[in-house]
Amino acid sequence: MKTKQALVIDLFAGPGGLGEGFSSVQDENGNPFFKIGISVEKEASAHKTLTTRAFYRKIKGLTGGLVGYNEYLQGTLTQQQLFDLYPEQAKEATMETLYSPRALGDDNEIIHERITELVKLHGNGPKVVIGGPPCQAYSLAGRSRNAGIKGYKAEDDHRNFLYKEYLKVLSIAQPDVFVMENVRGILSAKIDGTVMFPSILEDLQDPGQATKIESAKYRVHSLVVSADDPNNPVYHDSKDFLIKAEEYGVPQARHRVILLGVREDIKNVPSTLHRSDEQVSVRQAIDDLPKLRSGFSKRTDDPKDWEKTVSKNSKQIKALLKNQFNEVSCLDLKPFKNLPRSADQPIEPLKKVPKKLAEWYRNNAPICVLNHETRGHMESDLLRYAYSAAYTELSGGISPKSRDFPEELAPKHENWKSGSHADRFRTQAANKSATTVTSHISKDGHYFIHYDPKQCRSLTVREAARLQTFPDNYLFEGNRTQQYVQVGNAVPPYLAQQIGMVVMGLIK
Template sequence: MIAVIDLFAGAGGLGEGFSSLRDSSGEPVFETIMSIERDQQIHETLRLRAYVRRILNPDGSVPEIYLDYMRNRNNDSLEKLKAYAPDEWEAACEEALCAELRDGDNTLVELGAERLRKWRASHPNSPFVLIGGPPCQAYSLVGRSRRAHDEDFDKDVKHTLYKCYLAFIQSLQPDIFVMENVKGLLSATHQGHGVFKRIIHDMEEAGYEVRSLVTEHPEAPRDYIVKAEKYGVPQMRHRVILLGVKQGSGIKTGTLEASKTATLRDALTGIPRLRSSFSRRTRELGDSDWEKYVDCAATQILETDEGTCLASVFEKASECGHPMTSSSEHITAVSGKYNSWYRRRFGKSALLTDHDARSHQASDLDRYLFCAAYAEKYGHPAHLEDFPSRLLPNHKNVRENNNSEYKFSDRFRVQMWDRPSTTITSHIAKDGHYYIHPDPAQCRSLTVREAARLQTFPDDYLFEGNRTAQYTQVGNAVPPMLSQQIAAVVADALEVEAKPFVGGVVRHDEPPASN
């Protein structure tokens, strides 16, 4: 078994992929001996997952006590869950640390070295892999565009957090490391110097060769970009991922193997239809009859020049009927392409959590209805230029526009059934305008569970905290299905045969691996 330390772990998407990988005998290839996350709520998610991995039934399914916690999510059910296997809970607490990595403070580096020595005492000659990625906000192209002054960007301490990662490499000398970050890393500068070039230099100075997961002979920074949709993930998520190997080790590494494109429909098969819900302000204004409001909105859209062509779409939607509820706790179908990925640990249970529609202002329901119908009719999302004038948002740069070319013209973005979704980011926690459900009858944005599915988290993965915190955790994560394929590349380099689940099947026609 191969030891793993996960830095800047977040909700655990990268670690989930490594932990879920099985060898040809069905045994886990990797074991996380330490993960670090500084945010308390996110750490609770990470710790819970570390515990769940330890208490799975012999057939790989989750125990009933965990299903009870998924249903209830209260202190009483949590205490019962912890009491179910107290030794395993203690081990999970030891594994998942709530702590902050700081440049120049080697306390956690020393703790990691101690954990590794303890591990190797019982696993002689075990390889060791370091995974994780520094917080990416400092490198985000969107974040940088919003800064008023370049000097604010240069002063951002997040630039130096990769040095914490580097300190672990220098001290613990992993056989292989995996470091993930946003594309903006490639063009970011710090005090006038390219951040990406500096990172590569520092890793090479530490004794490592930095390789690509997409090409054997990288020639430019863009050759380190991994496009998730090429590897079975139903989402267009592009991230920089560096694969570091000790210089002179003789370790040979392969690349990720492309698979058939997965779509939003593949990911959401079986997810129950929901109606949106009204915001408190909307309810206070008296708009509380949802069906009546949506039917009226459709009629008004059809009366506009831009909406006249949508009659057939609205007729088709009405034939399906209005969704009857704004939340659902049960899956409705189990025949989806990715069912054995999302539902593999549930046994006969149809439980589904975190599938609750968020509240929207009434005017946004009109826009969501129009956007979904327009996309179904024309095969592409609407921009503000396509909107009836009555649906244009009351924003300053829209009101003052005179040329019909709007800044952020895709601020209301419907996701398309037969394509991968756009990138799920932490912005989904603020509003759902970029993540409109494609069914016109539902008039809503994606739920936490739907966003988690697009990120390829299995349905038994719980995100602690309130809904805003859950959306943030999902948006900032690495897709576990992609991570599992990266883990398979690492395992193969360390001469362990493994079978990742990709594109609805497991490589080499093996049955799906259970965690």
């Protein structure tokens, strides 16, 4: 007998990282175990990305479905023309994402009504709520910014309490399982001097107490540490809920709090995630993508001028590095000729990443590279980027701090030498996992410099998406800045799939 699919309610969905992971989980017969019923997202470009992906999931198994999708990726069809080819699937996809951007707290009537309807239609079938309330107010960087705001009070910041909107949905849907993701800063965030995390755990264990809506109770488990008593899980350190993504096959040191809630009447005990045998490096994840040159900002962008500038910079960089390293003759800084700033040609199958991750990236691979376009940089930053990448290569993977930069390359910042901008320019070392990809990548590329000094640039959206483990056929909608924000805010789908496997084991 075919198992009924588990209904997924995806909140604060972003571009859909958690949903992508869950929707890719298959049972022993190869059938999708989870079906996303609703994805809630308020930002317009992320909402469009969600809708495109929802539509892709509905047409990928249809005869000719991938042909139409690839034509859209190539730009020969508009989204509306693509949707017109499959009107029934288009209607389902737009219904899944509530027809337009929606925000919990502002659009609760519409959102709650649809969730109630889905739960009723699903009957006694298994239900899962997933999502991560926005985390700017919890993150360490966000708290640092807030500290500089005159009169800021954490207790008045609505972003600190958006998780209560999550609780309301738990009370309405009463799912078998929930998964809540957030930044590690949630473990230490305080309101009126009191650490919030114990209260958040208490609320998640008994949503009805916080929402005043009659609700089931939940046991909250770690996905990486087994509880002493699975039927009454108590963890002695809040860091037991912290997942280090690089330990689970993600080529990125992304450390996030992920909580697994299991309804009290479900007696099955969740397993923990299995650590990968090897960590995946930045080079393994992105080296097969087409090489690109950076561009000039604030001046005419001419490829020959770029080559001339990079060639001139290479001589200065080698001279500077000779003062810091004994041997620089192995360093090749001669610029590539005729490099484009964007590329959409087909690429060969990945050979450097573990087989399972390669298959994940390249499943239903597109016939072109998506979202692979460089940004423009100031000429002075081209020199710093190339220096930083070359230094990182010679040092064996250590990106230079501000103290390592020669005086000639120091930017004109008053606090450059203060230490507060020690890693103002950070190269993503080829031989290591990347540092955390954040939405800050949308503002400038200084923290996300490509390891190849000959390309002299920051990472593209597609390279950042690879580090986040989005499949190559995952199209990010919106302009480039919006695409960067979406990628930086997402949950790595490859990790989400592993979490989905744990959840399937619980409720199957």
